[in-house]
Amino acid sequence: MGRNIEIEFKNMLSKENFIKLYQHFQLNDHDFLTQNNHYFDTVNGSLGGKKAALRIREKNGQFELTLKLIVEAGVLEINQPISADQAKALISENELPAGEVKDELMLLNIVPESLEYKGALQTRRAQIPFKQGQLMIDHSIYFGREDFEIEYEVDEHSLGDENDLLQLLNELNIPKVHADNKIKRFFEAKKEGKH
Template sequence: MAIEQEIEFKQLLDENTYRTMKTAYFSDTPPFTQTNFYIDTPDFQLMSHKMALRIRVRSDKSNELTLKVPGEVGLTEYNYPTSYQPKTSAQLPEHIIPNDIRNVLDQFHIDASQLTILGYLTTHRLETTTPSGLVVLDYSEYLGTEDFELEFEVDDYHDGYEAFTQILDTYHLTHKTPLNKVQRFFKRRQSME
């Protein structure tokens, strides 16, 4: 188990900027693929508290169950390895939910027996570490659409934001905080109903 503070900045990109940044930062790096299976109750109890629960599947690692909870700065992540193999529309078995996550759900009066896997998003990710932070380029596919995103993970909010702004300036981008992946997934899902 790992509980981590996550401070990251994000920017959606058009495909041309994505390709330019990919060449600049990752000319010889192949992406790895991961699929996030998103979990909530049918009435979106988690989303109503700005939380997200997912199971991430990667072929080179064990599956990971993660709860993201908003904090004063960034997010608190509760990460647990799991052998559970998620399937869309399946009820999440309560016995796989670790006590730390169950305690958070209980604090917010979220009914764990109602947790259901509502869909998935597949990301082809590139990562590189710089002196200022971790630069991540994501190409994501979900529900018949795709998007491109820059993420910049840092340890310090103020220094990180300054370095992130410098990256954006290099590519003549104006920072606009996007919806996160789970929000984009559910917005797309809702538009299809």
């Protein structure tokens, strides 16, 4: 289990600029790992209304339940490793496992039984050490859509900032394009497609 403040700077990419980064960092297909994010909210979107989000991330056969909360310094992540059976129970039966995430949801006045599974977003991600943090180069697929983005993630004690990412984009002639977080893009696509 753990709590950490995540500070990330994002930029959406065209497929051409995704390929440009792929070539710049001399990546190959083996550098990309697939992860599935399974998202949850209440029927009336109570979590989103509280600027919070709940997901299970499935990667390399491991499952992690994460509650994200917007805080002044960035995003507070509360992470809790869970078993494959616990993940399946939450996805199919809305059974939230005991632990720090459930406790925090109750503090937010979210009744765990009111949660429902909203769907999955699959990301192929390459992670590269960069300056004061990590670069993530992502290709995501959800609801028949695909998008590409770059994220620069630093921790709350790092001296890294958005200028590190902007400098890289500038060097490669990649335009600055606003990027909502994956959760927001997922829920907007779900609403538009009425999935």
